[in-house]
Amino acid sequence: MTLPPSRVLVVDDVAENRDLLLRRLRRMQLTDTAEAANGREALEFIRREPFDLVLLDVMMPEMSGIEVLRALREDGRLTDLPVVMISAASEIEKVVECVELGAEDYLPKPFNPALLAARVRAALERRHLRMENRRQLERLTLELDKARRLQIGMMPDHVAFDPARWDIAGRMEPALEIGGDLYDLFEAIPGTLCVAIGDVAGKGMPAGLFMARARSLLRAGVLQHVALKGALPRPSEIAGLLNDELCENNPDTTFVTLFVGLLTLGTGEIEFCNAGHVYPLRVEPTGRVEEIVTPADPALGVVEDFPFADHRATIRPGETWLLSTDGLGDTQNPAGEALEIERVLAFVSAVAGQEAGPALDHLTAAARAFADGAPPFDDVTLVALRRLA
Incomplete structure (x- = not known):
């Protein structure tokens, strides 16, 4: 040499x-x-x-x-x-x-x-x-930093949908430079908001690329369905479309859990499908918090042609629905102790009635305080849907 x-x-x-x-x-x-x-x-x-x-x-x-x-x-x-x-x-x-x-x-x-x-x-x-x-x-650090900024930029930064009736916010904190979580909020048709939050198995660049693929399929699938058929797809149809596409060319069986819902802004009615994702939380102004438990469907990218189920609920005035990935409950302190659902419910109860953005900031701050300097165990993503009237 x-x-x-x-x-x-x-x-x-x-x-x-x-x-x-x-x-x-x-x-x-x-x-x-x-x-x-x-x-x-x-x-x-x-x-x-x-x-x-x-x-x-x-x-x-x-x-x-x-x-x-x-x-x-x-x-x-x-x-x-x-x-x-x-x-x-x-x-x-x-x-x-x-x-x-x-x-x-x-x-x-x-x-x-x-x-x-x-x-x-x-x-x-x-x-x-x-x-x-x-x-x-x-060079790699610079590229990852740019990729992180681009990924964060994929998440909606303007969520003022019908602000007289709704206060909506989202947050995402990747554990590594690139994360595998996603969320999206967009108007599928006037007056109906598509709400989605997902979690790709794994972390880092592979999960981030799979996340970008899933998010692009989600938004394109909904908007194309509306453009071609003049009507909204069912959330189960959205999940089915993503599932079939993600099962293709997926030799490692990488999967993504997904909550996808269609929220009617005028009435608060939400039709949703939960594909193996963390249950949403209903937060009442009094501080009472409950999980919205539905029968389990598998994550996307695992079982081809699965018949996903739809569910319906109503977000009442004064209530907040909190959607999260499992990274919140999986947050660990230096002793290896996880935050888990009981503490999550207590943290969420403490921010009941707060504006959506500050409430999410307080939740992420509480999780960081619990971690007490321990490195992030998983990506943490949160979406709050707060109905004002």
């Missing part, structure tokens, strides 16, 4: 040793070099100019190689700058100390040309590999 262009600093108080090392480096086609006769001069070089490798003698007057290494460690330079210690066989204990301080390797005196070449080459290859990995990580 040909080494990429590299700059090497040779540090030794003996001029003959420096000259020998420099000649050996030139034979390796490493001609961009510098030399220092003591540790203090070496530090000045390193703080002033970039290097890819330092060959550093252990025992030197004024400032030893160990002292230089300590200074480089304090400066935080050893992460990017490999240092190979040069030592006599009798200095092995000091070499061990240097390795513990962060030295990359060591070379014994007198220099063996083959060993010198091998260790210099290995140190430079590792250094350039680390730098390439860092560049790739930085």
